[in-house]
Amino acid sequence: MHFTPPRFAAFAPPRGQDHAAVVIAGGGLVGLTAALDLARHGVRVVVLDDDDTVSTGSRAICFAKRTLEIYGRLGLGSRFLEKGVTWNQGRVFHGEREAYSFDLLPEEGHEYPAFVNLQQYYAEAWLVEACMATGRVELRWRNAVAGIENRADGARLSVTTPAGPYTLHADWLIAADGARSFIRRALGLAFEGQVFRDRFLIADVVMQAAFPTERWFWFDPPFHPGQSVLLHRQPDDVWRIDFQLGWDADPALEQQPERVRARVAQMLGSRGDDVPFELEWISIYTFRCRRMQRFRHGRTIFVGDAAHQVSPFGARGGNGGVQDADNLCWKLAAVLAGQAPDALLDSYDAERIPAADENILNSTRSTDFITPKSDAARAYRDAVLELAAAHAFARPVVNSGRLSRPYEGAGRPAPDAPLLRNGRPDWLLRHTGDGFTVVSNGVVPATGLPAITLGQDFEDHSGLAAARLGLGHGDAVLLRPDQHIAARIAAADAAGIAAAHRASLHAVA
Amino acid sequence: MTHLLTAPRLAEPDVLYAALMDAHRDLPPDESRKLDAKLVLLLANHIGELAPVLQAIALAKPPPRA
Numbered sequence: 125m126h127f128t129p130p131r132f133a134a135f136a137p138p139r140g141q142d143h144a145a146v147v148i149a150g151g152g153l154v155g156l157t158a159a160l161d162l163a164r165h166g167v168r169v170v171v172l173d174d175d176d177t178v179s180t181g182s183r184a185i186c187f188a189k190r191t192l193e194i195y196g197r198l199g200l201g202s203r204f205l206e207k208g209v210t211w212n213q214g215r216v217f218h219g220e221r222e223a224y225s226f227d228l229l230p231e232e233g234h235e236y237p238a239f240v241n242l243q244q245y246y247a248e249a250w251l252v253e254a255c256m257a258t259g260r261v262e263l264r265w266r267n268a269v270a271g272i273e274n275r276a277d278g279a280r281l282s283v284t285t286p287a288g289p290y291t292l293h294a295d296w297l298i299a300a301d302g303a304r305s306f307i308r309r310a311l312g313l314a315f316e317g318q319v320f321r322d323r324f325l326i327a328d329v330v331m332q333a334a335f336p337t338e339r340w341f342w343f344d345p346p347f348h349p350g351q352s353v354l355l356h357r358q359p360d361d362v363w364r365i366d367f368q369l370g371w372d373a374d375p376a377l378e379q380q381p382e383r384v385r386a387r388v389a390q391m392l393g394s395r396g397d398d399v400p401f402e403l404e405w406i407s408i409y410t411f412r413c414r415r416m417q418r419f420r421h422g423r424t425i426f427v428g429d430a431a432h433q434v435s436p437f438g439a440r441g442g443n444g445g446v447q448d449a450d451n452l453c454w455k456l457a458a459v460l461a462g463q464a465p466d467a468l469l470d471s472y473d474a475e476r477i478p479a480a481d482e483n484i485l486n487s488t489r490s491t492d493f494i495t496p497k498s499d500a501a502r503a504y505r506d507a508v509l510e511l512a513a514a515h516a517f518a519r520p521v522v523n524s525g526r527l528s529r530p531y532e533g534a535g536r537p538a539p540d541a542p543l544l545r546n547g548r549p550d551w552l553l554r555h556t557g558d559g560f561t562v563v564s565n566g567v568v569p570a571t572g573l574p575a576i577t578l579g580q581d582f583e584d585h586s587g588l589a590a591a592r593l594g595l596g597h598g599d600a601v602l603l604r605p606d607q608h609i610a611a612r613i614a615a616a617d618a619a620g621i622a623a624a625h626r627a628s629l630h631a632v633a
Numbered sequence: 634m635t636h637l638l639t640a641p642r643l644a645e646p647d648v649l650y651a652a653l654m655d656a657h658r659d660l661p662p663d664e665s666r667k668l669d670a671k672l673v674l675l676l677a678n679h680i681g682e683l684a685p686v687l688q689a690i691a692l693a694k695p696p697p698r699a
């Protein structure tokens with residue numbers, strides 16, 4: 125089976141002035157995730173996208189466990205599991221030899237694996253379907269934001285469409301318009317950081333290759349001397365290959381299909397493999413690590429690549445953006461419903477800026493290892509790789525990407541665990557997340573909030589739920605709608621639970 | 634936390650120095666550099682603690698120019 129990109133009909137401009145409570149500018153991976161999340165919280169949203177289809181090329185392919193749990197919460201988890209390629213094993217080669225291999229060792233008892241590989245276009249196509257099914261998301265294709273005025277009561281947007289322009293007033297604007305964000309530039313907001321003087325060729329190759337379902341990374345392989353190469357398996361016999369080219373490479377020349385074919389043929393030939401292959405997508409990429417100083421600007425809030433950009437080794441771009449949406453949407457829904465003050469949204473900045481910094485730090489370190497910037501840096505890199513072959517201590521120093529993990533500095537997401545309900549296998553995280561939820565052990569909590577009690581509604585047959593949440597008999601945790609642990613309280617302490625719930629909505633510690 | 638020790642501790646400093654010179658003899662500059670890098674990595678792992686290594690890095694850096 126192969127993916128056929130959908131073509132969506134352009135949305136015709138409404139007459140005169142238009143108004144919406146929430147507008148999301150950009151229907152990419154993160155904007156669509158935010159739209160679905162808000163809709164599931166009962167909020168109506170308008171999504172503006174300048175294009176009429178989903179992502180071109182595979183782009184963000186490695187979906188990490190926490191992101192899969194978020195898509196589980198949004199009702200799409202099983203689609204990722206069924207279609208995506210699950211992998212745990214990674215191998216790093218140096219020259220002709222294997223230097224290091226790692227197993228992301230997913231511990232038992234989680235619904236989702238460490239990673240599945242899936243082309244970004246599948247994720248976006250499913251998000252579009254799911255958004256439409258809610259009946260609360262209006263997707264306005266080929267509607268580009270071409271002007272913005274940020275006001276105290278929202279944003280006035282000038283929108284262009286094939287049938288002419290219109291003005292749209294948004295009470296709240298989520299800017300999800302990608303790394304080159306028009307909105308960020310139009311508001312004159314800085315986007316500072318580091319550009320790496322290197323270029324990478326990224327290709328989606330269709331072939332029936334004999335590589336295992338593992339992440340393979342080569343430093344200085346015989347088929348691409350002096351540079352690195354990364355290989356990932358995707359569904360539909362599509363393989364993603366990233367060739368490091370160096371700064372001097374000519375992007376126009378390197379994108380010529382014949383030249384790319386020669387590189388792929390050389391790679392396969394060096395393994396004595398000459399399977400036929402087709403090129404599906406080619407792109408040249410320069411890495412950047414940078415972020416905005418603040419993500420919230422009054423009633424305009426930036427998410428995803430518009431707010432922060434990382435180099436792809438570590439799969440932190442797409443995953444980080446989805447986790448932005450996870451953090452923001454319940455808060456905005458609570459503010460819109462009058463359940464929380466506007467100040468709750470400041471906690472989005474407080475929680476996601478350090479998360480972006482952690483992603484940038486990790487991806488900068490990986491890029492520094494992969495692309496040494498000086499003779500000394502190259503000497504250290506090669507020293508580590510040479511030592512790694514024979515000496516275990518050097519293997520964890522090898523850095524071909526530190527793979528995305530959730531940020532835990534602002535409360536950690538509740539770990540999943542297997543449960544039995546009426547004797548049938550079930551999962552903890554499936555029953556948390558549409559609103560605040562209390563999870564208790566043994567004692568039914570005295571609360572008006574939705575609650576699940578281990579040993580009552582659910583059998584914690586493996587003991588993993590209580591162990592992972594640290595719940596002794598009579599203990600409880602309050603989970604936020606994004607499944608993060610907000611507080612630990614005694615299940616019997618009704619006033620304590622109510623206070624913790626209030627504190628979470630009012631963003632007081 | 635272990636402190637970096639900078640008082641003399643080696644019984645035969647000349648032997649250490651000679652071994653380093655021998656190791657580098659006839660090596661082209663990039664190989665020399667890689668050798669030193671391997672030494673640093675091996676010894677840092679042997680020490681097994683970041684604090685004294687970070688202190689050593691701070692000591693080894695050229696003084697900031699005025």
Ligand SMILES: Cc1cc2nc3c(=O)[nH]c(=O)nc-3n(C[C@H](O)[C@H](O)[C@H](O)COP(=O)(O)OP(=O)(O)OC[C@H]3O[C@@H](n4cnc5c(N)ncnc54)[C@H](O)[C@@H]3O)c2cc1C
Nearest residue numbers: 150152153154174183184268269301302428429436441442
């Ligand atoms: C070539 C390439 C390779 C990549 N490889 C990887 C990878 O291997 N791993 C990884 O994790 N990440 C990778 N990424 C990054 C990953 O794709 C992004 O992190 C992710 O797409 C971010 O999602 P987003 O929704 O914030 O932005 P995007 O997906 O870029 O979505 C932005 C959306 O906004 C729309 N838009 C833009 N301007 C306007 C406007 N003025 N008005 C209306 N709509 C507008 C665009 O059409 C688009 O739909 C890659 C990106 C590229 C370009």
